[in-house]
Amino acid sequence: MKSKLHSDGNSLRKxxxxxxxxxxxxxxxxxxxxxxxxxAGTPTVPGSPAAAVSFCQNSQAGCAPNGSFxxxxxxxxNVVIEWQNLTVGAHSQKVTFVLPSGDEYQAxxxxxxxxxxxxxxxxxxxxxxxxxxxxxxxxxTGMWQVNFFLDGAPMGTQSVQLTQ
Amino acid sequence: MRNERKIRRFAKVTCLALGALLxxxxxxxxxxxxxxxxxxxxxxxxxxRAADAWIDQANTGTNHGTDxxxxxxxxxxxxxxxxxxxxxxxxxxxxxxxxxxxxxFMTTAPSASRTYQAxxxxxxxxxxxxxxxxxxxxxxxxxxxxxxxxxxxxxATTGTANNTTISWDVTAAVQQWFGxxxxxxxxxxxxxxxxxxxxxxxxxxxxxxxxxxxxxxxxSLTVEFVQNVQALTAxxxxxxxxxxxxxxxxxxxxxSATNGVLIVRQSGxxxxxxxxxxxxxxxxxxxGCTNVISTATVVFVSSSLATSFNDSAAGDNADxxxxxxxxxxxxxxxxxxxxxxTESGASSQFVPFTAANPSATVTSQWSTxxxxxxxxxxxxxxxxxxxxxxxxxxxxxxxxxxxxxxxxFVFTPFSTAAGISGRPPVxxxxxxxxxFGVSYTADAQGFVYATDIATGNLLWxxxxxxxxxxxFLGGAGTFVVSTENxxxxxxxxxxxxxxxxxxxxxxxxxxxxxxxxxxxxxxVAWSYVGGGTNSNMDIVTSTPLVDYANNAVWVxxxxxxxxxxxxxxxxxxxxxxxxxxxxxxLNNISNSASLSYGADLLxxxxxxxxxxxxxxxxxxxxxxxxxxxxxxxxxxxxxxxxYGKSSPYTVIISTATKVRAVKYTxxxxxxxxxxxxTWTTTMPGTTACTPSSPIGYDGLSTVYVGCTDGTIYQLDVxxxxxxxxxxxRNATTLGDATIDVTLSLLIFGTSSSRVYAMSFPF
Numbered sequence: 022m023k024s025k026l027h028s029d030g031n032s033l034r035k036x037x038x039x040x041x042x043x044x045x046x047x048x049x050x051x052x053x054x055x056x057x058x059x060x061a062g063t064p065t066v067p068g069s070p071a072a073a074v075s076f077c078q079n080s081q082a083g084c085a086p087n088g089s090f091x092x093x094x095x096x097x098x099n100v101v102i103e104w105q106n107l108t109v110g111a112h113s114q115k116v117t118f119v120l121p122s123g124d125e126y127q128a129x130x131x132x133x134x135x136x137x138x139x140x141x142x143x144x145x146x147x148x149x150x151x152x153x154x155x156x157x158x159x160x161x162t163g164m165w166q167v168n169f170f171l172d173g174a175p176m177g178t179q180s181v182q183l184t185q
Numbered sequence: 186m187r188n189e190r191k192i193r194r195f196a197k198v199t200c201l202a203l204g205a206l207l208x209x210x211x212x213x214x215x216x217x218x219x220x221x222x223x224x225x226x227x228x229x230x231x232x233x234r235a236a237d238a239w240i241d242q243a244n245t246g247t248n249h250g251t252d253x254x255x256x257x258x259x260x261x262x263x264x265x266x267x268x269x270x271x272x273x274x275x276x277x278x279x280x281x282x283x284x285x286x287x288x289x290f291m292t293t294a295p296s297a298s299r300t301y302q303a304x305x306x307x308x309x310x311x312x313x314x315x316x317x318x319x320x321x322x323x324x325x326x327x328x329x330x331x332x333x334x335x336x337x338x339x340x341a342t343t344g345t346a347n348n349t350t351i352s353w354d355v356t357a358a359v360q361q362w363f364g365x366x367x368x369x370x371x372x373x374x375x376x377x378x379x380x381x382x383x384x385x386x387x388x389x390x391x392x393x394x395x396x397x398x399x400x401x402x403x404x405s406l407t408v409e410f411v412q413n414v415q416a417l418t419a420x421x422x423x424x425x426x427x428x429x430x431x432x433x434x435x436x437x438x439x440x441s442a443t444n445g446v447l448i449v450r451q452s453g454x455x456x457x458x459x460x461x462x463x464x465x466x467x468x469x470x471x472x473g474c475t476n477v478i479s480t481a482t483v484v485f486v487s488s489s490l491a492t493s494f495n496d497s498a499a500g501d502n503a504d505x506x507x508x509x510x511x512x513x514x515x516x517x518x519x520x521x522x523x524x525x526x527t528e529s530g531a532s533s534q535f536v537p538f539t540a541a542n543p544s545a546t547v548t549s550q551w552s553t554x555x556x557x558x559x560x561x562x563x564x565x566x567x568x569x570x571x572x573x574x575x576x577x578x579x580x581x582x583x584x585x586x587x588x589x590x591x592x593x594f595v596f597t598p599f600s601t602a603a604g605i606s607g608r609p610p611v612x613x614x615x616x617x618x619x620x621f622g623v624s625y626t627a628d629a630q631g632f633v634y635a636t637d638i639a640t641g642n643l644l645w646x647x648x649x650x651x652x653x654x655x656x657f658l659g660g661a662g663t664f665v666v667s668t669e670n671x672x673x674x675x676x677x678x679x680x681x682x683x684x685x686x687x688x689x690x691x692x693x694x695x696x697x698x699x700x701x702x703x704x705x706x707x708x709v710a711w712s713y714v715g716g717g718t719n720s721n722m723d724i725v726t727s728t729p730l731v732d733y734a735n736n737a738v739w740v741x742x743x744x745x746x747x748x749x750x751x752x753x754x755x756x757x758x759x760x761x762x763x764x765x766x767x768x769x770x771l772n773n774i775s776n777s778a779s780l781s782y783g784a785d786l787l788x789x790x791x792x793x794x795x796x797x798x799x800x801x802x803x804x805x806x807x808x809x810x811x812x813x814x815x816x817x818x819x820x821x822x823x824x825x826x827x828y829g830k831s832s833p834y835t836v837i838i839s840t841a842t843k844v845r846a847v848k849y850t851x852x853x854x855x856x857x858x859x860x861x862x863t864w865t866t867t868m869p870g871t872t873a874c875t876p877s878s879p880i881g882y883d884g885l886s887t888v889y890v891g892c893t894d895g896t897i898y899q900l901d902v903x904x905x906x907x908x909x910x911x912x913x914r915n916a917t918t919l920g921d922a923t924i925d926v927t928l929s930l931l932i933f934g935t936s937s938s939r940v941y942a943m944s945f946p947f
Contacts, residue, residue, distance in 0.1 A: 122918075126562045127561050133327065134329075158775060
């Protein structure tokens with residue numbers, strides 16, 4: 022199944038769309054209860070790529086996830102993505118941060134490796150600096166959207182609140 | 186097989202197009218094709234433009250940037266080989282990309298046919314440095330073997346015949362580099378075996394590189410595109426907006442002639458990214474103007490090479506003329522006879538765009554001078570050589586040069602390793618030591634770039650701290666020899682210009698550093714590293730301030746949220762002597778300081794809303810400010826604006842909700858907040874919008890701030906009264922403005938991924 026996902030782009034895209042829809046619903050539902058962590062795309066197809074996303078104020082393992090950040094007290098906001106069911110080898114992740122207005126604030130791409138002999142799980146962190154940036158300087162607060170992609174395919178969207 | 190079909194189709198189209206060209210003549214450029222063939226030597230540009238190389242997993246530290254071949258192979262035991270190819274796209278100017286085909290000439294085929302993938306690369310690399318392990322110098326890839334998007338752009342089968350051309354459709358990647366809704370940096374394409382690590386003995390192909398003796402065999406990129414119209418201008422009147430534009434000359438082989446434009450209009454200041462005409466579709470305006478593309482109204486379609494559109498009832502739009510006192514945005518798509526539009530398959534920020542506000546009141550009529558794309562949010566003030574070039578830094582890893590008079594490219598997007606948030610200084614030719622008109626740019630991975638502002642070529646690049654963790658958020662300060670000489674000063678003893686930067690390493694509150702680089706070479710002249718025997722240094726998010734009169738460089742920093750470590754630093758710019766001349770603990774400071782006309786005083790605001798006056802003669806650690814003013818607002822935003830040739834000075838600042846003018850008399854322990862020339866203006870809005878750093882200059886009777894309500898405001902310097910405004914766009918934050926004093930233009934970025942230029946005063 023894994024090899025098919027990587028050789029059949031259409032299948033991957035279809036799955037990704039399903040995952041994205043599930044993610045959006047799941048993310049919003051979780052946030053309604055004040056939790057910033059959610060399971061992005063609990064696999065609808067066994068063995069398909071999935072991700073659990075949490076937002077933290079530091080990049081240490083086990084950081085407390087958060088769904089809301091006060092700009093004045095936040096140095097960096099870190100998006101911690103726990104990828105699951107990935108094939109061995111190189112992958113690329115893209116994370117885009119979207120302002121409450123719908124405009125894109127910034128996008129980041131990073132490559133990572135799933136080593137041989139592992140279970141296909143990798144945790145990555147993408148930091149977004151807050152202190153000293155336009156976010157803090159210009160009070161770019163409200164409900165932000167964070168989109169994440171794996172190997173070019175959309176994997177989901179999560180909301181995060183930035184407050185003054 | 187798919188490639189062969191495409192090649193046959195190209196040939197067919199070419200023949201038809203050449204026939205059309207003979208009939209239509211050279212004026213109509215339409216859909217064009219241009220073959221970018223690699224040169225044997227790269228231009229005077231040590232970066233990656235026009236680079237190629239191959240990397241070898243069996244020899245992870247070996248560089249093959251100058252080889253005459255590119256090798257791709259698969260072999261078990263982690264002995265794979267990959268080719269990296271990047272093309273200089275600067276000759277394509279401003280276009281919608283329709284098709285792009287990468288071709289490599291295979292001199293030696295594999296013993297068995299293989300499938301090779303083409304992938305978009307996602308990290309900056311350097312031809313002379315790149316290896317399997319590293320992308321630049323000793324900086325490793327995120328993943329050994331080259332960072333790429335993981336998405337196979339296209340595959341091609343090699344066959345087993347030598348001396349054949351293998352092609353990949355890389356349209357999607359080139360469209361993203363060159364004008365997708367969020368343009369991304371061009372780091373080139375990777376070619377790799379689709380099934381690496383699966384053969385006991387290496388099976389691979391050898392391709393000709395740009396160093397190959399036979400020029401025709403070198404890598405090529407065949408691009409089909411439709412150029413955008415040029416010099417789009419708008420003029421607002423009463424219930425009227427007039428647009429005009431021109432058509433570019435052909436830069437490639439014309440495949441299908443341009444025959445006009447499609448213009449869409451939308452109120453609210455923007456045409457959203459969902460507005461994308463479909464190639465091959467004929468659009469028209471109808472009565473009632475109900476024909477739309479997504480949310481934008483089709484207001485004009487020309488198939489006769491029109492160069493103007495009068496959007497008014499008496500002009501070209503009796504169906505739905507614009508209403509007064511409404512901001513309209515227009516997007517102008519050039520099109521060819523086959524109705525190919527200047528989009529790149531998706532919404533492109535590069536499609537010309539303008540906005541205007543018709544009004545019955547003449548003083549309320551306005552239009553943008555030009556609008557340019559920045560990829561993503563950009564609130565930094567652009568760099569400028571007045572009347573000559575605007576250098577746009579962007580957080581989408583791209584630097585662009587724009588002509589301030591009309592918004593066209595001086596140089597096309599130039600890729601950096603990471604985003605740029607600070608204003609790049611621009612030094613004109615003849616006023617610097619490097620011998621080029623130059624801009625110095627610093628990115629979030631700690632790389633610094635000296636760019637020729639006439640061409641966009643890279644003069645040098647460096648990472649002065651040797652770490653990508655030591656990124657830069659602020660811009661570079663420049664201590665310029667010619668300025669020192671023109672001022673009749675001599676305390677600066679270096680013979681070349683100095684570029685000064687402070688690091689923004691958020692993982693430490695103590696060990697950030699300030700570096701002085703040789704402006705000619707990028708070589709580190711000196712460094713001051715916080716911690717140890719030096720004072721602790723938190724992140725620097727501002728641009729260093731050069732103080733010629735006192736032969737000093739002033740740096741501001743955060744201070745771990747307190748007053749137990751410095752946040753204002755005074756450095757000696759020379760190569761020798763005590764480096765740190767003075768420091769003061771003023772709590773977190775995110776923005777740069779400003780000097781008085783006589784350089785006797787320095788003014789700076791911190792992130793807690795306090796404004797300070799500091800005597801520039803301070804020395805030693807723990808120096809104190811001469812005066813402070815708690816503004817009562819949560820923070821001081823941007824750098825103070827100082828008016829007056831001598832004390833008392835007028836200091837204009839922005840805070841979270843206000844713009845204020847206060848006075849300071851040298852020697853006083855307090856600021857003057859009442860009386861003539863002092864004022865406080867609360868920004869408009871139910872919840873007051875947050876203003877940008879104020880911009881103006883001594884002698885100008887107005888000062889300008891952009892706000893988070895999508896409006897730029899004009900305030901009277903003496904009273905603070907808002908005397909004019911320009912609403913740019915809904916739900917948009919406006920950035921710090923730059924003034925082109927030659928052309929009387931305000932130029933500012935926005936959260937809507939565009940930079941606007943507007944004439945002033947309003």
